[in-house]
Amino acid sequence: xxxxxxxxxxxxxxxxxxxxxxxxxxxxxxxxxxxxxxxxxxxxxxxxxxxxxxxxxxxxxxxxxxxxxxxxxxxxxxxxxxxxxxxxxxxxxxxxxxxxxxxxxxxxxxxxxxxxxxxxxxxxxxxxxxxxxxxxxxxxxxxxxxxxxxxxxxxxxxxxxxxxxxxxxxxxxxxxxxxxxxxxxxxxxxxxxxxxxxxxxxxxxxxxxxxxxxxxxxxxxxxxxxxxxxxxxxxxxxxxxxxxxxxxxxxxxxxxxxxxxxxxxxxxxxxxxxxxxxxxxxxxxxxxxxxxxxxxxxxxxxxxxxxxxxxxxxxxxxxxxxxxxxxxxxxxxxxxxxxxxxxxxxxxxxxxxxxxxxxxxxxxxxxxxxxxxxxxxxxxxxxxxxxxxxxxxxxxxxxxxxxxxxxxxxxxxxxxxxxxxxxxxxxxxxxxxxxxxxxxxxxxxxxxxxxxxxxxxxxxxxxxxxxxxxxxxxxxxxxxxxxxxxxxxxxxxxxxxxxxxxxxxxxxxx
Numbered sequence: 140x141x142x143x144x145x146x147x148x149x150x151x152x153x154x155x156x157x158x159x160x161x162x163x164x165x166x167x168x169x170x171x172x173x174x175x176x177x178x179x180x181x182x183x184x185x186x187x188x189x190x191x192x193x194x195x196x197x198x199x200x201x202x203x204x205x206x207x208x209x210x211x212x213x214x215x216x217x218x219x220x221x222x223x224x225x226x227x228x229x230x231x232x233x234x235x236x237x238x239x240x241x242x243x244x245x246x247x248x249x250x251x252x253x254x255x256x257x258x259x260x261x262x263x264x265x266x267x268x269x270x271x272x273x274x275x276x277x278x279x280x281x282x283x284x285x286x287x288x289x290x291x292x293x294x295x296x297x298x299x300x301x302x303x304x305x306x307x308x309x310x311x312x313x314x315x316x317x318x319x320x321x322x323x324x325x326x327x328x329x330x331x332x333x334x335x336x337x338x339x340x341x342x343x344x345x346x347x348x349x350x351x352x353x354x355x356x357x358x359x360x361x362x363x364x365x366x367x368x369x370x371x372x373x374x375x376x377x378x379x380x381x382x383x384x385x386x387x388x389x390x391x392x393x394x395x396x397x398x399x400x401x402x403x404x405x406x407x408x409x410x411x412x413x414x415x416x417x418x419x420x421x422x423x424x425x426x427x428x429x430x431x432x433x434x435x436x437x438x439x440x441x442x443x444x445x446x447x448x449x450x451x452x453x454x455x456x457x458x459x460x461x462x463x464x465x466x467x468x469x470x471x472x473x474x475x476x477x478x479x480x481x482x483x484x485x486x487x488x489x490x491x492x493x494x495x496x497x498x499x500x501x502x503x504x505x506x507x508x509x510x511x512x513x514x515x516x517x518x519x520x521x522x523x524x525x526x527x528x529x530x531x532x533x534x535x536x537x538x539x540x541x542x543x544x545x546x547x548x549x550x551x552x553x554x555x556x557x558x559x560x561x562x563x564x565x566x567x568x569x570x571x572x573x574x575x576x577x578x579x580x581x582x583x584x585x586x587x588x589x590x591x592x593x594x595x596x597x598x599x600x601x602x603x604x605x606x607x608x609x610x611x612x613x614x615x616x617x618x619x620x621x622x623x624x625x626x627x628x629x630x631x632x633x634x635x636x637x638x639x640x641x642x643x644x645x646x647x648x649x
Contacts, residue, residue: 144387144396145180145363146380147339150412151200152183152212153377154367159588159607160416161614163642164196169523171200173411174207176486177404179380180363181208181234187226188219191646194226201230208274210234215264224271235268238278238306241285241293254289261293262300269301276304278341283307283314287322291329298332304363305336309352312345312375316355323359339363342378344370349378354386357396368412369420369427381405381426381458389453406459407484414519417605417616419592426458459484467514469503483511485518505622506599516594516601516620528553528640529580529633536568536625546571550579550633569628576632584636585609591624604631608639615639 151167151174154160162170167184174182184200185193201209209230213219215237227233239250239261246252252260261277268275277297279290294305307322314322323340327333340356340363342349353364370379384400391397409427413419422429432455467479476496480487487495498517503509535547544567549559558579564571569589577583588607593600604627606617617635621627 142396144357144361144398145337145339146178146384146398146400147181147183147210147341147363147365148174148177148179148367148380149183149341149365149377150174150367150371150380151196152185153365153373154371155185156373157371157376159418159614159616160371161616162415163525163638164192164199164645165525165641166415166523167196168199168203170412170415171204173404173408173522174368175204176401177408178399178401179207180399181210183210183212183236183365185226186212188213188216188222192642194222195645197223197226198229201227201233205231208232208234210236210276213237213268215239215260217264217267220264220268220271224268227272232274233272234274234276234304235272236276236278236306237264237268238280238308239264240280241289242281243286244284245281258289258293258296262296265297265300265302274303275301276306276339277302278306278308278339280308281310283309283319283322284311287325287329290322290326294326294330295332298330298336303336304339305330305333306339306341306363306365307356307361308341308365309343309349310341312343312349314342314352315346315348316351319352320355320359323356323361327360337362339365341365343372344375344377347375349376350382350386353378353383354394358394368408369418369424371412371416371418379425381409385426385453385458388457402457403459404484410515411519411522414618415523415616417588417590417607417618419590419605432460467499467503467509468507469500471503479514480518483514483518485522487518487522491522491524502601502622510595512595513601516603525637525641526553526644527637529558529576529636531626531629531633532557534572534626534629536572538568544568544571546575548572548575548579548629550576568625572625572629573632576629576636580636582610582636587614589628591627594620602627604628606631606635608632608635610639613639613642615642 155162184197187194187197197211211223211226213223223235239257246257265275265277338361340353340361342352364383366378366380366383368380370376387394387396420428473496476499495517530551532549532551538544543563545563547561560575560578562571562575587609590605592603594603601620601622602624604619607614615635615638617631619627619630
C-alpha cells in the first residue's frame with residue numbers, strides 16, 4: 140500500500156452540476172485560488188465543451204493557477220478533447236480527463252455500442268488526447284457496475300495508449316466498501332501495467348457511502364481520491380473532501396497515508412463555497428458543520444473540561460477554526476482589523492480590504508463586540524468581486540399589521556444614474572422591495588429560493604440572506620448581510636441581479 144494519496148477536487152465541475160450550485164467566472168476563479176491554497180493535487184476546472192462559459196472558466200483557471208494540476212473533462216470524442224486541450228493551453232500542469240461508459244447497461248442503452256467498439260474508442264481517444272497533453276486521465280463511467288474482466292482489459296489498453304491515471308467511478312453510488320475493495324484488488328492483480336499509472340476512485344453518495352467507499356479503496360491500493368468540498372455534486376453528491384482528509388489525518392494508525400492538503404484551510408474553503416452558492420451545510424455535518432465541535436450533553440461537557448480528548452478526536456484549530464482571542468469593536472483601527480483578517484487565514488486585495496473595513500466600522504457602531512463569525516460574513520463575499528450593475532443607495536419601508544406596506548427604493552446604476560421607485564404590497568416589506576427593484580431594472584424575476592440565517596446569537600446578530608432568482612432558464616445566486624433583515628434581503632436580491640448581468644456580459648465577451 141502506498142503511503143501517499145493524491146486529492147483530486149472536482150467541486151468546480153461535478154460539484155457545480157448539482158442544482159443551485161452554479162457559479163460565475165469570478166466565483167469559480169476565487170474558488171480555484173482557495174483550492175490551490177488548500178493544497179489539492181488536482182482541480183477539475185470544468186467541462187470545456189459543455190458551454191462557452193465552461194470553456195472560459197477552464198481557460199481562466201488554467202491561466203491563473205500555478206501550483207496545482209488543472210484538469211478539464213472530455214467525453215471520448217475528438218471535439219471534446221479539442222476543446223479541453225484549447226482551454227488548458229495556459230496551464231502550467233494541464234490534464235485532459237476523458238471518459239466513456241463501460242457497464243453493460245450504459246453501453247447497451249446509452250452508447251448503443253458493443254464492448255469492442257467501446258474498447259477501440261477508449262484507446263483511440265486516449266492516444267488523441269496524448270497528442271495535446273502528457274497527463275491524461277481515463278475514466279470508465281459506471282465502473283462499479285461493469286464486468287471486472289472488461290475493466291481489466293480496457294484499463295490495460297488505455298495505459299498502453301498513454302493514460303497516466305485510470306479512474307474507477309462509482310457513478311451511481313451503488314457499491315459497498317467490501318465490494319469496492321474486491322474490485323480495486325482485482326484491478327491491481329489483473330492489470331499488469333498498473334504500476335505506470337495512478338489508480339483513482341470517484342464515488343457518489345446515493346446510499347451515503349461515498350466517503351466509506353473512497354477510504355476502503357485507498358486501503359486496497361488506490362492512489363488518488365476524487366471528491367468535492369462539502370460533498371456537493373449531482374443527486375446526493377460526491378465524497379466530501381474534508382471528511383476524507385480528516386479521516387486520513389485522525390486515523391493515521393489505520394490508513395498510514397498522507398496527503399498534501401493543508402487542513403487549516405478546510406473551514407475557510409467550506410465557508411467560501413457556502414457563501415458563493417448559498418447552500419449551507421447541515422449543522423451536524425461532519426468536520427465543517429456548526430455543531431461538529433459543540434458539546435451540549437452534561438456528561439460530554441464534564442469530560443471535555445477534564446480532558447478534551449475524552450470527546451474531541453480532532454481539534455477545531457486543525458481545520459482552521461479560530462478562537463476569538465482579540466475582540467474587535469468600534470475603536471479598533473484598520474491595522475488591528477487587517478491583522479485579524481490575516482490571523483483568520485483570509486487574503487484580500489487592498490480595495491476589498493478597504494470595503495470590508497468600512498463595513499466593519501459600520502457594524503461595530505451597532506454591535507458592542509464583533510466576533511470572528513461576523514467578520515467571516517463580511518469577508519467571504521468580498522473575496523469574490525464582480526462589476527456591480529446596481530448598488531443600493533437607500534430604502535424606506537412603511538409597514539404595519541393594519542396598513543398596506545410601501546417600499547421606497549433608490550438604486551445607483553453603473554452609469555451613474557439615480558433610479559427611484561415606490562411600490563405598495565399586501566405581502567410585506569420584502570415583497571414590496573423586490574417588486575420595486577424589478578421595476579427599476581426593467582425585469583421581472585422569479586424568486587426560486589429565499590433563506591435567512593443568523594450569523595451569531597443575540598438580538599443584535601447579523602442576518603445572512605441567500606436568494607436564488609430565475610430569469611428565463613437560468614438561476615442566479617445572491618447573498619446579503621446586515622443587522623437589518625430587510626436590508627440583507629434587498630442586498631441579496633441586488634447581488635443576484637448583478638450576478639445575472641455579469642454572466643450575460645461574460646457570454647458576450649466569449
